[in-house]
Amino acid sequence: MQDPLVLTAAELDGLIGKFLRRYSFVDHRNIQVFAERLAHHLGMTAVPRNPFTLLPEHLGIKLHRQLLPRGKRAQWMRQDNIYLIEYNDHMGHDQLALGLWHEFFEIIACHPWFPSRLGSDLECELAWQFADHMTMPERVFKSICKEVGHPEEDKADVLANRFGVSLAGARKRLKGLGLEHHDKAR
Numbered sequence: 001m002q003d004p005l006v007l008t009a010a011e012l013d014g015l016i017g018k019f020l021r022r023y024s025f026v027d028h029r030n031i032q033v034f035a036e037r038l039a040h041h042l043g044m045t046a047v048p049r050n051p052f053t054l055l056p057e058h059l060g061i062k063l064h065r066q067l068l069p070r071g072k073r074a075q076w077m078r079q080d081n082i083y084l085i086e087y088n089d090h091m092g093h094d095q096l097a098l099g100l101w102h103e104f105f106e107i108i109a110c111h112p113w114f115p116s117r118l119g120s121d122l123e124c125e126l127a128w129q130f131a132d133h134m135t136m137p138e139r140v141f142k143s144i145c146k147e148v149g150h151p152e153e154d155k156a157d158v159l160a161n162r163f164g165v166s167l168a169g170a171r172k173r174l175k176g177l178g179l180e181h182h183d184k185a186r
Contacts, residue, residue, distance in 0.1 A: 005042065007060040008081045013111060015042075020113040027116060031126055035133035038108075047140050048164040051100035052093055055085065061104070065089045073099030076107055083107055095166045101131035136163045136173045145179055 006012045055061040066086035074087040105127040148155040160170035174180040
């Protein structure tokens with residue numbers, strides 16, 4: 001196990017700030033590149049990118065199981081000098097992986113040096129896109145998709161296991177990349 005990059009919220013803010021200075025804007029046009037470069041900046045080049053390991057052990061973000069309102073996956077806050085992400089006690093890790101990366105993007109988007117002012121709807125949309133790119137980077141996803149089988153086969157379950165996401169998350173990514181299984185019998 002490698003030593004953490006940072007231990008406190010202030011240290012994480014400094015690390016993220018150095019990265020954010022490179023950008024004049026962040027939106028749907030560059031969110032993929034933003035996520036890939038941030039992963040590289042943070043030394044997270046290998047997949048799967050398990051947020052349950054990387055966020056606390058690499059970035060000093062505390063994760064805490066919590067009974068959250070129905071339908072809420074996770075929420076973040078800053079307490080003293082620590083970022084904390086509370087996540088839903090009733091969901092499995094595969095269901096939460098995207099949600100934790102979503103919350104991490106929200107932390108980044110609240111940084112004073114974040115280059116774009118986002119409305120809540122756009123921030124939420126970008127956070128989900130960021131989560132997709134962090135958990136299932138397009139180039140790697142497509143490469144593994146080819147390894148798994150023929151285009152006419154449903155491979156979402158294999159991809160979900162490989163990337164540590166839910167079956168629904170893998171299917172959504174397949175569809176978003178135009179790689180979804182089309183069953184002609186339906």
